[in-house]
Amino acid sequence: MIVELGHFALVLALAVALVQMVLPMWGAARGHAGLMAVGDAAAGVQFLLLATAFAVLTQAFVGSDFSLALVSANSHTDKPLIYKISGVWGNHEGSLLLWTMILALFGACAAWFGGNLPAPLRARVLSVQGAIGVAFLLFMLLTSNPFLRLADPPMNGADLNPLLQDPGLAFHPPFLYLGYVGLSMSFSFAVAALIEGRVDATWARWVRPWTLAAWVFLTIGIALGSWWAYYELGWGGFWFWDPVENASLMPWLFAAALVHSAIVVEKRESLKAWTILLAILAFGFSLIGTFIVRSGVITSVHAFANDPERGVFILLILAVFLGGALVLFAMRAGSLEGKGAFAMVSRESALVANNLLLAVSALVVFIGTIWPLLAEMVWGRVLSVGPPFFNAAFTPFFVGLAVILPVGAMLPWKRAEIGRGLRQVRLIAMLAFAVGALVFAVQTGRSALGPIGAALGVWVVVGALADLWLRTGRGAVAGRLVRLGRLPRADWGKATAHAGLGVTVFAVAAITAWVTEDIRVVPVGGAYDLGPYRVTLAGVEETRVDNYQTTRATMVVTRAGREVAVLYPEKRFYPVAEMPTTEAAIDLGVMRDLYLVIGDRQDDGSWAVRSYIKPFANWIWGGALLMALGGTLSLSDRRYRIAAGARKPALQPAE
C-alpha cells in the first residue's frame, strides 16, 4: 500500500513538473506575475513529491519488501543496514529516482533562495528546470519504474553487488549526482538568459556559486570513487580511464572552466557568450555521461544497463536539451556582446587560456571515449582506446594548465605587463626548478616523471601561497600577516583550491614514478624484504563474517627490527552473489602507503602475495579534498551569503 503511494507520488510529480514547465514560461512571456509565481510553488511541490517517493523506496529496502522487483533484485535480509540504504541507489532505477529528486531539489532551491532574482528570469529558470524534470520522470515511468511489484515475491533477495558493499562507495553516487545534477542549474540559467537575451553580473553572481557547489560535489564524488578503487580493487590503481570514469571527468572539467569564466562575466562583463556555451556544455556532458553509463553502448557487453530502449530514450533527452540549447545559442549568442574589453596580457586572457585548456582536455577525453564506437561505425575498425592513449593525449594539456596557473592567477585584470608578471613568479620558478633538479639527482636513473611532477607541484602550490601573500599589499611582515587573516574567504578559497590541484598533480606523478611492487610465493611463517621493510606472513585463517566468508592473512611488517604494522589482507567470498572480492590491507602513511594483498593458495600450502609501497598515495585524495575545501571556502564568502541570504522582495515587471 505504501509502495503504491510512492508510485502515485511519482506520477503526480510528473504532472506538477509539466505545470512547472509550461505556466511560468508562458507567464514570463506575457508578463503575468501570477503565472510566473506558479513556478515557485510547483518547484517546491515537485520536490516534496519526489522526496516522498524516495522515502517510500528507502523504506521498502530497509524493511526488505521483496514484493518489489527492485528490492528483491538488489537486497538481502543479511545485509547490514547501511548497505540496505545504499542499495536504494545501487541500481539503475533507484539511482535514477535519486537523480530526479536532486534535480527537483535544485529547482526548489532556485525558488526558495531566488527571491532577489528578477521574477521573469526566475520563472524561466524554473520552467527549464521543470522541463528537465518532465523528461527524466517520463524516462523513469516509461522504462525504469522503481515501484514495479512482483506477482510471486521470493523468500529472500539476490543481494547487492558485494563490490558496492563498502562505505567509500555507499556515498559516492549521491555526491556524484549532486554534482551532475547541480550543473542543471547553470544550464537552466543559461537557457533562460538566452531566451531573455541578457546576461549581466547579477546573472553570473547566481550561476557561479551554484556551479561551484556542483563542482565541489563532483570533486568529492570522483575522489571517493578513485579512493575506493585504490583500496578495493587490489592493486592500488586510482584512475583507469574507464568510459564510466570519463563520464564524470568531462563534466568536472567543463564545470571547472565555467567557474572560471563566470568570474570574468561577474567582474568584467566579458566572455558572456562563451560562458553561456560552457554552461550548456557542462550539463550537456553530464547528460552524455548519463547516456554512456546507462545505455551501455560504450561500456561494452558486460555493462549492466545494456538496454536499447533506455539508451534511445536518453539519447532523445540529450538531443532535445543539448541540441535545443545549442540551436538557441546559435540564434542568440550574437546579442550577448560583452562590455569590458581587455588586452592580450591580462587576467582575462589567462582565464581564456585556462578555459581553452580545460575544454580541449575534456574534448580529448570525449573523443577517446567514443572513438571505438565511431571507428567501428564509420571505418569498420574494431579497436580499443585505453589508458596509454589518455595518458599521452590528456596529460600535456593538464601540464600546460599547471604551468600557466600561478602566472595567470597573479596577473591584474584588464591590462598587465608581462615583465612584471614574470618578475613576480621568478623566484617560485627557480624554487620549482631546484626541487625538480634535486629530485632528479636523488632518484637517478628513474623516469623523468618524478622530477617534473615535483617541480610542477612546487610551482603550483608555492604559486598559490605567493598569490595570497601578494594580496596583503606592502609593508611590514606583521601588518601583512594581520591582513592575511582578513582577506576575503574567496581569496583563501582560490589559493586552497589551486594548491590542491598542485598537490594532486605531484602525487599522481610521484605514485606513478616511484611505486615499488613485489610479487612472490610465501610459505606461512616465511618473510621477505620490501624496500626498507621486512614482511612476515604470520598466518592465514578462514572464517565466516556477516554475509560473507573470508580468508584472512596476518602479516607483520617491521623496519630495522621495529614493528611498523600488523596487516590483515583478506579474500572474501559472498555466497548469495557468488562473487569473490579482494580486501587489500593498507598501512596508511603520510609519505607512503604499505599495500598488501593475499592471493591464491599454492599446491604446496604457501600463498601468493603481492606487496606495494605506494609513495604519497594519500596526497592524491588530499589534493582533491583541498580543491573541494577551496570551493567551499569560496562559497562561504560574505558576498555570496549576502547574495543568497538577503530575501529582498522580488522585483515586479514594469508592464
Added chain:
Amino acid sequence: MRCAILPALLLLLAGGAAHAVQPDEVLPDAGLEARARTLSADLRCLVCRNESIDDSDADLARDLRLLVRERLLAGDSDAQVISYIVARYGEYVLLRPTTGGSNLILWLAGPGLLLAGLGVALATLRRRGPEAAPLSDADQARLDEILRS
C-alpha cells in the same frame, strides 16, 4: 576482475579478486620481465572491460601474458611481440591505438582543437582591440599627480 568505478550501479562483473601477474609467471631475467610488464600494460584483456592483461585475472589474460613472455624469451623485439599478438588477435588488443589511417584524427584531435581555439581567441581579441590607447606620458604624469594628492 576490475570494473567500473563510477556510478557503480553498473557493476555486474565478477568480483574484485585482483590476481593479475602470478608469481609463477615472473621471468627470472629482471630486464625481460620489466619489458614484459611494459608491453602487457598496452595490451587489452579481450574478455574484460577496458583492462590490460597486466591488471586482469582472467584466464585469457594469463595466457596472453605467458605468450608475451614466451616471445620475449624467443628473442623478439618489443615491436615484434606486439605485431605477433596483433596478427593473431587484431587491432582490438591494442590499448594504445595505432597512429595509422583514421586514427590520426584521434591523435591529432587534441592539438588541432587547441590550435583552432587559440586562433579563434586571438582573432576575437584582435577584432575587439584594446578598449583605449595607453596613456600618453603627459596624461600619465597628470594621473600620478592626481593619485598622489
